[in-house]
Amino acid sequence: MKLLIFAGPPSAGKTAVIRRIIRELNGEYSLAFLKIDVVRAFEDEELAAEFGIPARKVYSGDVCPDHTGILVLRDAISWADDLGAKILIVESAGLCLRCTPYTTQALGVAVLSAVGGTNSPLKMAPMIALADLAVVTKVDLISQAEKEVFRERVREVAPAADIIETNAVHGTGLRFLMKAIREVPDITDPDGIVLRGMPPLAVCTICAGKKEIGWQHHFGIVKTLDSADDLYRGE
Amino acid sequence: MEPSAVSTITVLPGRAKNGSRESFSEITIRPGDTVSIVGPTGSGKTAFINDIEVFACGDTVTGRRILVNGEVPPDEMVRDPAKKPIALITQNTKCLADLTVREFLDMHVKARRIPDELRPERTIQLANEFTGEKIAGEMRMTALSGGQTRSLLIADAISVSSAPIILLDEVESGGIFKENVIASLKNNQKAVLFVTHDPLLALLSDRRIVMRNGAVETILEPDGREGRILSRISGMDGFLSRMREKIRAGELLDGEVRPE
Numbered sequence: 001m002k003l004l005i006f007a008g009p010p011s012a013g014k015t016a017v018i019r020r021i022i023r024e025l026n027g028e029y030s031l032a033f034l035k036i037d038v039v040r041a042f043e044d045e046e047l048a049a050e051f052g053i054p055a056r057k058v059y060s061g062d063v064c065p066d067h068t069g070i071l072v073l074r075d076a077i078s079w080a081d082d083l084g085a086k087i088l089i090v091e092s093a094g095l096c097l098r099c100t101p102y103t104t105q106a107l108g109v110a111v112l113s114a115v116g117g118t119n120s121p122l123k124m125a126p127m128i129a130l131a132d133l134a135v136v137t138k139v140d141l142i143s144q145a146e147k148e149v150f151r152e153r154v155r156e157v158a159p160a161a162d163i164i165e166t167n168a169v170h171g172t173g174l175r176f177l178m179k180a181i182r183e184v185p186d187i188t189d190p191d192g193i194v195l196r197g198m199p200p201l202a203v204c205t206i207c208a209g210k211k212e213i214g215w216q217h218h219f220g221i222v223k224t225l226d227s228a229d230d231l232y233r234g235e
Numbered sequence: 236m237e238p239s240a241v242s243t244i245t246v247l248p249g250r251a252k253n254g255s256r257e258s259f260s261e262i263t264i265r266p267g268d269t270v271s272i273v274g275p276t277g278s279g280k281t282a283f284i285n286d287i288e289v290f291a292c293g294d295t296v297t298g299r300r301i302l303v304n305g306e307v308p309p310d311e312m313v314r315d316p317a318k319k320p321i322a323l324i325t326q327n328t329k330c331l332a333d334l335t336v337r338e339f340l341d342m343h344v345k346a347r348r349i350p351d352e353l354r355p356e357r358t359i360q361l362a363n364e365f366t367g368e369k370i371a372g373e374m375r376m377t378a379l380s381g382g383q384t385r386s387l388l389i390a391d392a393i394s395v396s397s398a399p400i401i402l403l404d405e406v407e408s409g410g411i412f413k414e415n416v417i418a419s420l421k422n423n424q425k426a427v428l429f430v431t432h433d434p435l436l437a438l439l440s441d442r443r444i445v446m447r448n449g450a451v452e453t454i455l456e457p458d459g460r461e462g463r464i465l466s467r468i469s470g471m472d473g474f475l476s477r478m479r480e481k482i483r484a485g486e487l488l489d490g491e492v493r494p495e
Contacts, residue, residue, distance in 0.1 A: 143330045144398075145391065146332060147316045148317050148343065151317075170285055171296075173314075176310075176314065
């Protein structure tokens with residue numbers, strides 16, 4: 001089974017790109033889909049209804065969604081495997097642009113919207129840097145000049161990443177993405193899958209709903225005004 | 236291959252929406268050609284333009300194939316916007332960045348590494364040949380009118396992108412001097428394909444591709460036979476432009492009544 005991990009900011013067009021992939025590859029492969037989100041998500045129901053593929057979601061609630069994604073990923077691989085899926089597509093919530101949810105033995109895809117402005121790849125650098133592929137959506141909406149500069153900015157952050165420009169509504173330009181997916185090797189050792197990078201995934205007491213202000217009230221990774229370094233406070 | 240080395244683009248037939256094969260054997264487009272694409276809504280006009288834009292290789296809904304100089308184009312030409320010999324301008328195409336016209340053109344010239352300091356100024360001059368509303372370098376891109384934006388993007392495609400093929404998808408033609416645009420594209424040896432409902436633009440093209448049910452139905456080559464109606468429509472278009480200017484200038488139109 002192949003593992004595809006999609007990350008990208010909200011409304012970048014992650015689901016539109018995934019829908020294109022399912023339309024193209026459904027039948028050639030049996031597919032399964034997992035959406036990770038915070039409080040509400042509809043992608044699983046929509047994709048299951050539209051394509052009849054097994055799809056489910058996980059709500060992270062008060063915990064960081066990318067952290068949740070990593071915690072449940074091993075279970076998700078077993079779930080998809082038991083269903084006989086040949087491709088598991090995982091879509092992140094896309095909230096924290098500091099996260100790199102990509103793992104080994106997977107294809108990591110960052111989906112970015114061209115309308116985010118030419119500096120947005122620099123701002124989302126960590127999310128792009130460890131991806132195999134950057135899919136740039138909505139390119140029909142911006143000028144040629146911005147298109148070219150956007151590509152240079154992605155290049156700056158991820159010199160080796162493959163960049164694919166698309167208008168995912170029409171599906172233009174996605175042939176190179178499909179080719180990359182067909183060439184992704186299967187997972188060989190699911191228990192050996194690790195994160196590619198070190199994302200800042202601290203689950204702190206604020207994430208978990210403790211509302212008091214001031215580091216004195218919190219545990220885990222904390223910061224003080226005067227110290228530039230992170231401190232760890234155990235319970 | 237450099238974009239300037241493109242001497243022909245060939246469209247090979249695909250399928251209509253009902254699966255039947257298109258009847259043409261191939262459509263070849265050369266520098267200096269003007270081709271309009273007409274047909275009812277949903278007939279496949281935009282799909283035709285998109286096939287060319289992505290260099291379809293049987294992988295789009297139409298199944299058409301696009302060749303460059305008679306061959307399948309190299310990946311690099313298909314994928315890198317700076318190496319692509321095609322500029323697509325749609326009615327949605329905009330400069331989103333909050334830049335002045337000058338900064339916008341400087342950004343593009345810099346991205347292309349064009350060693351020519353005068354290029355942005357020359358591009359503005361060219362854009363001003365296409366529109367009556369004068370564009371200045373210090374204007375903000377976001378404050379340009381529709382006509383100014385389209386004129387500038389077309390001038391940018393001609394003079395900065397140096398794209399030998401320009402695709403215009405239902406670019407609304409209000410506020411631009413259509414005949415100047417077409418003449419300039421021809422003079423600069425650009426091939427231009429446009430999806431249009433505008434009678435003047437349609438008649439200004441050398442060839443008219445008529446779409447129906449997702450397929451090319453016929454290719455008309457008027458070859459001068461529409462000359463009389465063209466000059467009449469051109470006169471009417473000029474009349475409408477003059478009236479538009481007068482209305483904008485706050486005049487009362489109590490004098491002129493005849494278009495010609």
